[in-house]
Amino acid sequence: MSETAVPRSGEGGATDHRLLGIPELTDVPRVAVVVDVMRAFTVAAWAFARGAERIVLAASVDEALALKAGRPGWLALKDGxxxxxxxxxxxPGHIGSADLTGRTVVQKTTAGTVGALAVAEADLVLCASFVVAGATAAALRSVTDRVTFVVTGEDGLADEDRACAEYIAERRRAGRDVDAEPYVRRARESRAARELATGVRGDHRAVHERDVDLCLEVDRFGFAMVARREGPLLVLRPSTASA
Incomplete structure (x- = not known):
């Protein structure tokens, strides 16, 4: 797994933050954390843990297929x-058993990748979920700009994404571990979790019985995920650099 460094935006502690849904983005923030717990950025973290070198975030299904078609060895995944x-x-339950060593993965989802592309021109873009919450908070502690948390699910109303964003913000502010249980409980009781657990969300072939539990594992991985423009592409890479 290759790594990329998290850039600094100045020294000092946390300032303020805001939570916005994708439709509420009216400007390009300097620092953005795009949150998709169930399941885009839990899946992305698992892909890196399984050896993926980078993840290219695609704007459409057609773009994802075109990117893969022109580059032998690339893999493509989507929701549904x-x-x-x-x-x-x-x-995450399915991707967790894949061997992705050295591979480039093209990812297209309904919410997570859309949110990342919406803030692609920000100075710093982190993509986050509970499994990388601690590393994401650590990466933000030297950032002095206001942090915009992009809550991707349900036009900004998804409680699992809001809970994760608030948890990361509190860990950034506190500079230490914070009790995760109230935030995880909110996520487990969210509509997305219920729909995944009961088979309402998506084709049964696209849902693993462990998906909800895997999405709610706090700090499963010790890296943050940084998205940057690489030529015309928005590319996500893991980073263990913090403050």
């Missing part, structure tokens, strides 16, 4: 049912 041309589904 398995589809021709795609190698994987947007499920």
């Amino acid at each position: 049912a398995p589809a021709e041309g795609f190698d994987a589904v947007n499920s």
Whole structure:
């Protein structure tokens, strides 16, 4: 797993933050944390843990397939049912058993990738979920600009994403561990968690029985995930650099 450094935006402690849904983004923030707990950025973290070198965030299904088609060895995944041309589904339970060593993964989802692309021109873009919450908070502690948390689910109303954003913000502010239980409980009781657990959300082939539990594992991984423009592409890479 290759790594990329988190850039600094100045020294000092945390300042303020805001939580916005994708439709509420009216400007380009300097620092953005794009939160998708269930499941885009839990899946991305698992992909890195399984050896992926980088993740290219695609704007559409057609773009994802075109990127893969022109680059031998690249893999593509999307949310929803398995589809021709795609190698994987947007499920941590399924991706967790894949061997992605050295591979580039193209990811297209309904909420997470859309949110990241919406703030792609920010000075610093982090993509986050509970599994990388601590590393994300650590990466933000030397940032003095206001942090915009992009709550991707349900036009900003998804409680699992809001809970994760608030948890990261509190860990950044406190500079230490914070009791995760109230935040995780909110996420477990969210609509997204209920729909995943009961099979309402998505084709059954795209959902693993452990997906909810895997999405709620706090600090499973010790890296943050930084998205940057690399030519025309928005590329996500892991980073263990903090303050």
